[in-house]
Amino acid sequence: MSDVQPGSGNGGPPPAPEPPEVQSFRLLRTLAVAGAIAGFVLVFVYEATQPAILAYKAEVLRQAIQEVLKAPERYDTLYVHDGRLTAELPEGVNGDELEQIYLGYLDQQPVGFAIASEKAGFQDIIKVIYGYDPRTNSLLGMKVLESKETPGLGDKIEKDSSFVNQFDGSEPMLVGVKRGRATGDASEIDIITGATISSRTIIDIINLSLERLTPLIENYGEVANR
Amino acid sequence: MGDLMWILISAMVVNNFTLFYFLGLCPFMGVSGRVYTALRMGAANIFVLTITSLCAWFLNTFILPYAPFLRLISFIVVIASLVQIVEMTIKKISPTLFRQMGIYLPLITTNCAILGLAIFQTNRGYGFLQGMAFAVGAGLGLTLALVLMASIRENTELADIPEVAKGTALIFIIAGCLSLAFMGFAGLLSST
Amino acid sequence: MSTGFTFRHGVHPPELKALTEAVPIRRMPFPDEIVLPLQQHTGKPAKIIVRKGDHVERGDKIAAADGFVSSPVHASAAGTVTDIALWPHPDGSYAESVRIAVEPFSAQAARPRLVPKWEGLSPKEMIQAIQDAGVVGLGGAAFPTHVKLSPPKDKAIDTVILNGCECEPYLTTDHRTMVEYPERVQLGIRIMMRCLGVDRAMIGIEKNKPDAIERMEATLPSDIDVTVHPVTVKYPQGAEKMLIDALLGRQVPSGKLPMDVGAVVQNVASVATIAEVFETGLPLIERIVTVTGRGINNPANLIVPVGTKIRDLLDVCGGLTENAYEIVFGGPMMGAAQGNLDTPLLKGTTGVVVLTEADCKPKDTHPCIRCGHCLDACPVFLNPQLLGRLAMVARYEEMETHDLMDCMLCGCCSYTCPSNIPLSQLFAIAKIALRTHKAA
Amino acid sequence: MIRPRFLVTASPHLGGGDSTPTIMWSVVMSLVPVVAVATYYFGPSALLVIAAATAGGVLTEYWFGPKKALLDGSAAITGVLLGLTLPPGLPLWMAFVGGVFGIGFGKLVFGGLGQNVFNPALLGRAFVQAAFPVAMTTWSTATANWWSLRGDNFALPLMSPEVVDAMTGATPLGLMKFEATGTEASALIMGSVGGSLGETSGIVILVCGAYLALRKHLNWRIPISIFLTVALLAGALHLLDAARYPSAVFMLFSGGLMLGAVYMATDMVTSPVTNVGCWIFGFGIGLLVVIIRLWGGLAEGVMYAILLMNGLVPFINQATQPRLFGAGKKQMVT
Amino acid sequence: MRETTPQHDLFRGVWRENPVLIQMLGLCPALAVTNTVANSIAMGLATFFVLCGSSFLVSLLKKFIPHEVRISTYILIIASFVTVADMTLEATVPEIHKALGAFIALIVVNCMILGRQEAFASKRPIGRSMLDAVGTGVGFFIALLMMGTVREVIGTGTFLTGTRFEVHLFGSSYEPWVVMILPPGGFLTLGFILLGLNWIRHRREQKELLGEWPEGVRKEKAA
């Protein structure tokens, strides 16, 4: 602390030796009043900022979906509920708490699913969204939503376009190969030298989530086609 | 199970709260002079972090969906009050334990490691068990960092530190060195 | 866990005893002046009882014991007290001393017996006689012998240990005593055992003195239980705690004395002296001293009157060589360096070692590199490295909690330290600081 | 008063064993064969990188250290050892930066020789590795011409090196971890593998280490406990699942384990002073090496294992104080 | 309490009693979010806003806040301002809000802010409190900017990266020192800055020691 000692000297509050009973009421009252005012102000600010925040979040999501589904016209949000995919939830089920994937349309035709998933990478969790076309069993694109990988090494998974672009048209299940070992198979992804773990994590994320979701997607496809 | 293990290890060494997230630096600087103190501070930290995780989980599940703007305020108020209550209970039940640990509790109820844990847990959407693993891991990590720092500082007390490095400058450089060394844990248990 | 006859840790300095180990003991001529400090032993200084100008005969008491843990001082030559004043003391200070101008043509002849014959005396009377004869330990610390011989009733002593290790490099005093006066040592043992009422005695001798071991074994009495034990050559094998561990397998706990584990340890030269005072009837006024080192022309083992000045002693041994560099009283491991040639030898001075520059430990020190060699050397299992660092920042109280007071200043740590840190010196200073602080 | 003509110092007046500079310089000499092997395999690049690292360390010590500190030889050891932990193709300026950081932040701010907590050479390497991770994981392969450089050693200061892809390879540990490919034991032991300069010949390092241990310049308990821990753990895991976990010989002779265990974990300043402590220290390093190599994100963990255990040394020292003479059972107080 | 001048109140916190570099307060954000200049600026501004706002309110309400609950009340006030700042940043500069992560929320527990309330705002008139808050806030801002500049310039070779004003300082083939923007770089940079400050202070003290004597002599001669 600087030059000011709490409760000392002429400017500070007197060292108040008041009886405690009176205090506890004042105490509660003050806190309650302060809390109420604070809450009121916050509600106000919340109301004012929330639209912008939600809009931004939606925009980020939209852009990501645009990117990985190659610019669809619109997209539907599908929920994983009760072991299957559904666009409409029954009453009383909060969609925000369910896993969501997105189905994009171009010219009224479905173009593919955008799926977000995550797994621990080299430093921390990596979050990825990718587009998947079940009809051709191929990926449409991949985008890293969140990662804390080492700048210069691991962050190539989002910044190195030659790595990111490989996913367009690749066919899962994906297999990571070292540079120079590729055989030209469409399931192969070149690993970034020096960021083997981060690269493999992306591949794992896609493979694992597809493994889990493919049955649901196939099911949904049947429903949709019907 | 593997998930819980990863959360624990990650919070403890891979993304150590002190050395990688820079949380709880105040006690790190202030209470790391003696190993004995550091150990007790660490224990108090584990304790409060666990309580915090509990509170955060409770609030996140039952209260905050209805009033998200109260997140910060409610975290602070609830955590502080609960720690206060527990502190008084300990004081009643076991005065010895209180003497060992209690004096550190007020120091850390409102520090950033505690609030940080609550916020991280919320942002990552951890459930109850995950939250517990996260809290224990973070607490163990804080304790580890504190004890390492304390024993190194006790050691450097006897060294002939140059005038310009005395005091906080050296502490930060040591912390930097520890942080460098902890980079070795990166990627632990994560994949391949 | 000491296996065989030794202890754990310790160091192996070069022995360097060849210079004098085969040189027979001879008597040095009386010097022109004798200087007798009143503090020659552990305990209270003696009280002066002569005055300037007094004439004294050889063997006359010139200062009386002041209390129980104290010892009288006797004139080691006939002459006149010329002065009672401060004089350089081997410990580096100036101390109250009696200067005696030796009578030039005195025969220094034997006089009527001053000490009674031992045969008829009770243990109590014998101990009194030993005290009156000014006998103190000749092993270095000069602890009054009669104190050791009168243990409190509740301490059951079962063994007398004779310390013939002489683990310090260079010194051969005890060695020559055992080779040349074995019977005297055996008689001393008998007297000690009688004083203490003990019926077992052990003589510990380092294996590098085979002739001494042989002579002592050859003269062992048949009627009492005395045994000779060759022990490993290692410094500080002669430290009493280490010797007791080696011979009896008992460890003297921190802060305790040998008598707490049932032993009394006495240096062989001290034991020979006990016998000698009863034999000759003269008190302790002369002792055997090894004068050695590469800095001296004619190394020798000499019988020297107590109070002889270094200068006179060196003359007898052919003087210093050109490259004489450091003069040490006692052995080079624990002895004190002397800066003044007028300093007298005391009862407890086992040797005078003159080192050349090449012999000495290099003087430039380096920072401690935490090599741990000092921990491996310390025979009492201290942590000299930590103690040294604490000493550098004067945290003496903390040193005490790390058992500084158990340090016996043997110097093993300093000896091995690659950085030449004067550890044992730092510890000596710390101990003094703590003691004065406590006294204050 | 008579002026003393004689030296008056405290006892003991004799000294035994080697002095600190003797120890340090003999460690430097014992590193000559190791450097020679590195040069044999990696050509002039090896000498250049080691020289640059040494220059960084030594000049820092000279500029900011105490007078005459260079004479004790410890900065030279730091420099050479740092150099030996670097890849052959590293730009020289990065090696220099490592030396500066190691001595400056790893040693001098702690008060110079004997006062530091972390191994300066390894701290220097950890810094360079964290600062320039790409350059530090670019391993060169053998070239046809011994004289050619193994990378862009002469990249301008602060500038990125140019990486010639054809010349980059992988280390045995990298191959094991990321490509599940083993390496011949004979190649490992002879040292004809990719990696840092000092990661090549385990045998030479072992011989030099044995010499130092005999001269008591290092505490043999540290390397032995590291070897034992790694061998036993790796051996047991290999028995459990040979496909997943490499053999003990591979673990011992790959990467920087030999150099680290013999030369770097044994730095007396940054290792425990007590013998019990040394066993614990070695065990900890072995354990961490196995954990990081087998379950961590990095292929090699020796450096981090040693640095982490360095951080624990003050604590180990406190916990393993020697037990005072006479405090044991062997006493008889009457 | 020693009476201070308004200038003193204003400038004290800026340098001589800089909250981060001298008083070691608010360290966590100073280390956690200073890996780029832009983040440092955003964090500095957010903290500045919270500090000034809560100082104003605390100073205004000081008569109504009972002594016993003052700390809780301060925290409540601070938390409200932080929530406002948090939501505002998220609504207006979402990228930066994402980069700062939880550390915006953690301004609540920044002990520097609470410290100013307890030590100053709760005892002084509004004007003075604001001066103090502005000074301290600027000091915090300066410290963050220093950290951010050192870390970004060495760590990526740029200045103000991620903004419109991005400058590449060393050309395109600069080899970034990644460690500087990693956590160890935060500790090491702060350690290094403190080392430098110590060195400067040391030099000045030595000069003063040297300068003192001849001046005294000179004065004596003049008298």
Ligand SMILES: Cc1cc2nc3c(=O)[nH]c(=O)nc-3n(C[C@H](O)[C@H](O)[C@H](O)COP(=O)(O)O)c2cc1C
């Ligand atoms: C400071 C540092 C940062 C690293 N960051 C990453 C990273 O972000 N992602 C990753 O996969 N590996 C990272 N690594 C791991 C190594 O580069 C590892 O050796 C590499 O993944 C192996 O790839 P390679 O087989 O191509 O050499 C990092 C290593 C270091 C030393």
Ligand SMILES: Cc1cc2nc3c(=O)[nH]c(=O)nc-3n(C[C@H](O)[C@H](O)[C@H](O)COP(=O)(O)O)c2cc1C
């Ligand atoms: C380090 C050290 C070494 C010693 N070495 C010997 C020795 O070799 N011979 C010896 O007689 N006394 C030695 N002593 C002295 C003994 O501990 C003990 O005081 C002595 O034997 C008692 O006998 P005294 O009273 O007759 O002198 C040594 C003491 C110390 C502290």
Ligand SMILES: Cc1cc2nc3c(=O)[nH]c(=O)nc-3n(C[C@H](O)[C@H](O)[C@H](O)COP(=O)(O)O)c2cc1C
């Ligand atoms: C204060 C004090 C009291 C002692 N009391 C006894 C005693 O009662 N009995 C005994 O045998 N030795 C006694 N000693 C002697 C020591 O055990 C030891 O022989 C003496 O200090 C010389 O040992 P040194 O030559 O190894 O230093 C005493 C020593 C001191 C310092």
Ligand SMILES: Cc1cc2nc3c(=O)[nH]c(=O)nc-3n(C[C@H](O)[C@H](O)[C@H](O)CO)c2cc1C
């Ligand atoms: C056996 C031995 C090993 C050493 N190893 C290292 C080392 O790994 N790194 C280093 O910087 N210095 C080493 N040194 C030198 C020295 O101890 C080191 O610079 C100190 O840490 C500086 O205080 C070593 C010295 C010896 C005797």
Ligand code: SF4
């Ligand atoms: S309270 Fe938190 S923000 Fe403030 S310095 Fe302490 S640890 Fe950092």
Ligand code: SF4
């Ligand atoms: S140190 Fe010297 S005087 Fe002491 S016992 Fe050993 S040889 Fe005798």
Ligand code: SF4
């Ligand atoms: S001088 Fe003291 S610390 Fe040193 S070895 Fe001897 S007993 Fe141990």
Ligand code: SF4
């Ligand atoms: S022997 Fe010397 S250098 Fe080695 S640890 Fe002991 S004091 Fe330090």
Ligand code: FES
């Ligand atoms: S510096 Fe090592 S003991 Fe003093």
